[in-house]
Amino acid sequence: MSFRRVMRPVYTFIFILLLLAVASITVAVNIDTRMHRYDGDRWETAVEYLNECSAAAHVQSIRYESYAERADTDKARGTARLFRALAHSERVHERICAHASRLFNGEYTPPTVMVKVNTPTRANIEKSLAYERRRLDVSAGLAAKRAIDAGNRYIARLMIWIDGSNRRHIEFLEKVGGRNSDDDVKYGVCPNCGNMYESRNCDVYCPFCQTHSSEFAVFGD
Numbered sequence: 431m432s433f434r435r436v437m438r439p440v441y442t443f444i445f446i447l448l449l450l451a452v453a454s455i456t457v458a459v460n461i462d463t464r465m466h467r468y469d470g471d472r473w474e475t476a477v478e479y480l481n482e483c484s485a486a487a488h489v490q491s492i493r494y495e496s497y498a499e500r501a502d503t504d505k506a507r508g509t510a511r512l513f514r515a516l517a518h519s520e521r522v523h524e525r526i527c528a529h530a531s532r533l534f535n536g537e538y539t540p541p542t543v544m545v546k547v548n549t550p551t552r553a554n555i556e557k558s559l560a561y562e563r564r565r566l567d568v569s570a571g572l573a574a575k576r577a578i579d580a581g582n583r584y585i586a587r588l589m590i591w592i593d594g595s596n597r598r599h600i601e602f603l604e605k606v607g608g609r610n611s612d613d614d615v616k617y618g619v620c621p622n623c624g625n626m627y628e629s630r631n632c633d634v635y636c637p638f639c640q641t642h643s644s645e646f647a648v649f650g651d
């Protein structure tokens with residue numbers, strides 16, 4: 431038996447091994463590139479959006495706090511309670527967006543803002559309604575859809591919570607704006623998702639995030 435003949439199976443074996451090695455490296459590189467590209471698109475856009483969302487909620491929470499102080503001055507106690515509950519809901523939104531941003535390696539720094547309120551409570555209710563309605567018109571469902579399309583169910587859920595809570599903001603502002611006299615309505619705010627309730631009609635569990643109502647922040651006197 432010649433040396434060549436003996437070595438043929440060995441060469442074939444080495445050749446197959448080489449082929450396998452090249453194939454697996456190609457597959458690994460492809461998967462890696464695709465994942466990075468996908469992650470880049472998905473996370474970077476999301477982080478940018480989440481930081482904007484946190485900053486906007488931060489500014490609006492400060493505005494609502496100032497409106498609450500003015501409502502105290504105007505002796506509109508029920509409206510002051512509503513503004514404080516709205517401010518709290520915005521702070522929850524700020525926190526959950528900032529937390530999500532950090533999870534995806536984003537960095538959120540709250541903007542520095544000075545809010546000066548010179549208008550009476552009636553006008554502040556109208557301003558708030560205009561802001562909330564515009565926000566829903568412009569953005570409701572869009573961020574959630576983007577997150578769903580990108581396969582990011584976690585962010586989609588947060589965006590759906592925020593859209594839902596913002597819709598409640600409008601409901602309560604319309605109610606308080608339609609009342610002639612201030613009344614004794616109290617408000618509950620879910621600490622996990624920011625959803626709001628009139629405390630007399632409160633759900634036992636938050637229908638958005640299943641937090642028990644005993645944990646809600648209550649705004650009453």
Ligand SMILES: [Zn+2]
Binds near residue numbers: 622624638641
């Ligand atoms: Zn909730």
